[in-house]
Each structure stands twice: as C-alpha cells, then as structure tokens.
Amino acid sequence: MRQKVTLKQIAKELDVSISTVSKALKDSVEISLDTRQKVKAFAKLYNYKPNNIALSLKNKKTKTIGVIIPEIVHHFFTTVIGGVEKVANEKGYNVIICSSNNSFDKEVINLEMLASGSADGFILSVAKETQLKKDYHHIEETMSQGMPVVLFDRIIDEIVCDKVIIDDAKGAQTATNHLLTLGCKKIAILTTVDYISVGKLRTNGYLRALRAYDVPENEGYILKIEDIDNCESEISEFLKDKDVDAVFAVNELFAVTATKVLKEHGKIVPDDVSVIGFTDGILSKHFIPSLTTISQHGEEMGVRAAKLLIDKLEGDDSVTEEYKTVIIDTSLIQRQSTKKKEV
Amino acid sequence: MRQKVTLKQIAKELDVSISTVSKALKDSVEISLDTRQKVKAFAKLYNYKPNNIALSLKNKKTKTIGVIIPEIVHHFFTTVIGGVEKVANEKGYNVIICSSNNSFDKEVINLEMLASGSADGFILSVAKETQLKKDYHHIEETMSQGMPVVLFDRIIDEIVCDKVIIDDAKGAQTATNHLLTLGCKKIAILTTVDYISVGKLRTNGYLRALRAYDVPENEGYILKIEDIDNCESEISEFLKDKDVDAVFAVNELFAVTATKVLKEHGKIVPDDVSVIGFTDGILSKHFIPSLTTISQHGEEMGVRAAKLLIDKLEGDDSVTEEYKTVIIDTSLIQRQSTKKKEV
DNA sequence: TATTCACACGCAAACGTTTTCGTAAGGTTA
DNA sequence: TAACCTTACGAAAACGTTTGCGTGTGAATA
Structure with missing residues (x-):
C-alpha cells in the first residue's frame, strides 16, 4: 500500500x-x-x-464553500445545492454540504466545525428550531471572524448579510390571484405556523390578494399546520364539509394531500375544486392531476447565492462592506389542478 | 472584524x-x-x-468522510446520506458530500480533490458513465494510497473493497413474485439498459421469478429505457395495445409514468393492471393510487456503509485487510397499485 | 552548604507547502 | 587576474497545532 x-x-x-x-x-x-x-x-x-490541507494552512484559504441546509432529503434544497455546485466548480471551489436536520444544536455544531478551518464561507438556510429560538449567535460569530455568510430561503431579517430569497408574499399573491381570476371565491389556504418565516409570508400574500380582489377574508379558511408529518388527518378534518372552490397550499405535500383528501370527500380536482401548490418538485410534476404551482427556481437561487459568496470571498474590502439581497422571481406553472370555473 | x-x-x-x-x-x-x-x-x-486544518495536517487525519453520489437531487441517495450523517456525527466525523452528476470526469475530479487532504475515506456510488466506461483507476488509486472506500448501490464487482448493496435480483424477484401470486401472468418490465448494474440485476430477478413460476418469458414484455428523462413517450408506445395485466418498474419514475400512461389508455390501476415499483420514495407514497414497491432502506444502507468505513479508518491492520459485502434486505411495501386478480 | 527534586514552563520538531532570499560555481568582461 | 554577472539551487520562515524533552527556580533534604 x-x-x-x-x-x-x-x-x-x-x-x-x-x-x-x-x-x-x-x-x-x-x-x-x-x-x-x-x-x-x-x-x-x-x-x-x-496536499490540500497543507495548502489551506499556508494560504489561509480552503477554497471550499460550506452549505448548511435544514433537510437533505428535500427536493427544493437539493436543487439549490445543484446551483451552488455548478458555480462553485466553475470557480474552482469545493462544496461541503451538511444538514442541520432542523435542529438548532446541530446547526451550531456544523457551522462551528466548518468554520474552524474547513470552509471559507457559508451558504445557509436556517433550521426551524433556530427560527423559533431566535438565537443567531453562531451565525454572527462566524461573520465577525471574517467568514462571509449568504442566507437563502429561510432567512433571518435581523442578520445583516447577503441574502437570496424569493418574494414569498408575492408568489403567494400570484398563486391566489390565479385562483381568483379562475373565478374562485372561497379559497382556503393550507399553511404553516407563523414562526416559519416563509409560511407567514405566504399567508400574508394570500391575504393581500384577497383584499385586492375585495374578497372578504375568512379565518375559517385558514389552516395553520404544525405537524407536517401528520398533516393528512388535519387537512381532512379541515376540508370536511367545508364549502370551498379552491385550495392554496404553501408546499407540495399539503397540495398533494389536499387533492387526495378532496378526492376522498368525493370532490374532483380541478372540476369541483382547484388546487395550487408552492415549490415545483417531483410530486407536483408527476401527480395526477399534475399540480399547478409556484416555482421557486431553486437552482437559480443556488447559483446566485454562490456568486454572492464568491464575490465576497474574492472581492476587496469595498465589496466586503456592502450587502445585497437578491430576490428571485417566482413563476406560475400551470398544470392540471386548476381550471376556470364554469359559471 | x-x-x-x-x-x-x-x-x-x-x-x-x-x-x-x-x-x-x-x-x-x-x-x-x-x-x-x-x-x-x-x-x-x-x-x-x-484550527482544524492545522490539526488535520499534524494528525494526518481529517476526521471527515467523503460521500460521492451520482445525483444530489435524488430521494434515495439523500436518504442514504441521512444514514451516513447519523453514524458519522455520532463518531465525531464530518461528512462532505459531492455529486458526480453521473459524469465520469466529475467523479474523478471530486475524488481526487477530496483524496488530496480533505477526507480520510470515501463512501461512493459510481456514476453511470463510470459503469459504462469501466475505468476505475481513480478508485483504485485512492485505495492504494491508503484511503478506504466503501461502495454502495451502484457498485463495481471488479473492485475489492467493502460494499453495501441490496440484493437487487432478489428484490426484483420478490416484486415479480408478488405480481404472480396476485394471479398476474402477463407481466411487463420497465427497466434500464444493461450497463446500469442495478437495472440488469433487477431484470434478472424478474426473469428468475417467471421461470420459477413456469411463466414463459416474452421479449416483447421487456422494455429497456435509455433516456430516463423522456421515458413517457417510450413507455406509452410500449404499453399501447399491449395486453398486460401487470407492470414491474425498476424505479419510481417508471412506475408512476406507467400508471399515468395506463390511465390514459383507459386502463385502471390496480383493477385492470397491477403496477409495482422499486425504491420507496416520495412519489410512491403520495401518488394516487399509492404504489406498491420494494423498499431499499436507503438510510440503513448509509448507516452500514458509514460503519464499515469507520471500522476501517479506526481499525488496526487486521481489520484493514478484510473486506465485507453487506447485503441489506429489501422489503415489499404493499399499497394500492397492486391487487389480486379476480378470476 | 551542597545536592536533589518537584514544579512550571519554554524550546523545537513535525505535518506539507510556497516563496523570499542567499549563495556557490562557473563564465564573462575589463 | 580581479570584478562582476548569470545560472541553478538550497535554506529557512510561515501557516497553527501538539508533545517530548530540556531547564531554571525555589524548596527540601543530607
């Protein structure tokens, strides 16, 4: 050997x-x-x-980007990673991926581990627990030690750094508008509890769209789901006997589950009820009916995040002091789950 | 700062x-x-x-495991990663993930990059191109330099190292048996071209099951798909006017697509045709009808692979010289897409 | 008072690289 | 023949750690 x-x-x-x-x-x-x-x-x-290690030590640079995401088994995040890898490899950077598993502690451990020599900068989407706990010391610590951080998707407003997001509220508004223009009036929303930033924003967008259309909002049409893994019973209970003509779901799973539940209740999607989702993942594409949805362009997010980070890493100090927030446009992907209401 | x-x-x-x-x-x-x-x-x-870098240089150990997979946007691989991370973190190892994007060149680059100082050992599922090209010098080189490699899922028989696989043929046989016991006789298989090791093995298992049941095999019932991205038209053409009572698909996408196509052809799954897939992913679980499938237990594969690797990394030389192949049991998950034939 | 010893700490090497600077050998010029 | 230049190479520092060993100081012992 x-x-x-x-x-x-x-x-x-x-x-x-x-x-x-x-x-x-x-x-x-x-x-x-x-x-x-x-x-x-x-x-x-x-x-x-x-030997890269020796080079890193000498150059005080690892030429490595650390990516920390809440879940590895998640289509959206993996598409983002795809985008990051693309840019990173072009520019001669390596990519290290770690998942926080939505745990605050694991997020801290991973970040500190990578920060102590393994990566030059970070692309990060924060864990649920972190959003709930509002403890961001690890991120601020990392930045104060000179390592740039780019937040994406699940960001934290209070932290001053580069960010890549979609306009969640606007995307939700687009989705809701789509339903409204189809003639729907009784639009339910399946969303998350408020401490999930994107869930809250999407709820806001939904409400905004209703107001713009002078459709009275109805608390009874809003379901905030806490336990995502057991959403089916909750959604079923919620939609049972409810007279709705459309459902806006803030993620793919809720959309699919709603469609399934409606079917069980004897309603046909899209004929009786239109359903629109958020995130253009595998499920939306292959489900029957295929789901109309809002695409977040995950790969594009990854590309932009990587570019921002590398700019910071390679830029001089003038670049270093200025922080950008890139807002990726969402787009409506029309498929089979929504349909104009017959009058 | x-x-x-x-x-x-x-x-x-x-x-x-x-x-x-x-x-x-x-x-x-x-x-x-x-x-x-x-x-x-x-x-x-x-x-x-x-500073981890300095420690790595001094200790000649990085306490990092490199994982290289063909695709990052792939549910099965991400579940494997989940398993690897679990064990790795318990044992104080970091995990670096890279994707080869099914490209031989990128696999070589990633491996060499990580091998030159960033990781102590590797968990690897080889790219399609590598299987086709049969060029394994990079893997052998890595091992000859003292870094252990554990192959999983898409493995290479010729390479002597630890391996974690499922018994693909057996799994396929189980799937086919299931269809046979339901009373199906005209069973089509949607598989991949032969150079994909797992595709070939699954085809073999299918054939073995048929023989065991004395059902004559029929070339016309076998479709080997090369271009996965455009499988729908191919599958549609294949199934059109074909008198089958069951379909065995070697992956999730083929199973879903077959179900969709059958529906378009006016056939009902599972009443007219039973469909069984392979890999227990998001699609299988949430599709309507939900798909009967063979679970590969991805997380378990990851756990076992990580354990094998860490044993090698921490073991003395007696461990080093002995290579194991762990075969993970597959299991049949019965859902709605298969049904006993009415006689 | 001379010897020994524990204590508390510093020196230096090592890991593998890059890079600046120094220098020996040989050739060229005046 | 003396002064100088070029060529071709080596020594050493630096990056941040860890660790075996050497050592100065003061106190205890003989």
Missing part, C-alpha cells in the same frame, strides 16, 4: 531540495530544464498531488 | 509560550492551576477554537 507521496520524498529520491521540487513542478525558470523534466516525470510516475 | 484567534495570539497577550497555552487548554498537570484558569478564561472570552 503505497502512501501518498510528498515533495519531501521526491526531493530525497532525486537528491535535490524540497524547494527545487516545488519550483520545478511549477515550471519555474529558476530551475534548469533538465531538472524540471526529471522532477515532473518522477512526480507523474508517483502520481504526486499537492 | 475580529479575526480568528490562535494559540500564538493568546500566548502573546498572556505573555506565556504557545505550548503553555496549548497545554493549559488541555488541562495538563504540567501547568499551574492558576495559569490554566487564566488561559481558559481568555480563550473562552475570545472564543478560541482550534
């Missing part, structure tokens, strides 16, 4: 100094052509690769 | 040597209680965290 070969070993074998080997591999004119060739041939033969 | 604080800085501030600081923080008896307390207080105040 051949061990990794180092400059020192090459130097010893060839009976030259370490610095000569290093320079030869870099094609320095300081070294004679003859020696250069000899060294390079040897290095190639032994498959020499510079 | 406070920079990261180092031992050197603490030493300077407190007017002691670096080694004193290091030892004090480690509660060494060599250092007086007084100094220890002073140093620790100072370190806490300035939020000192040892």
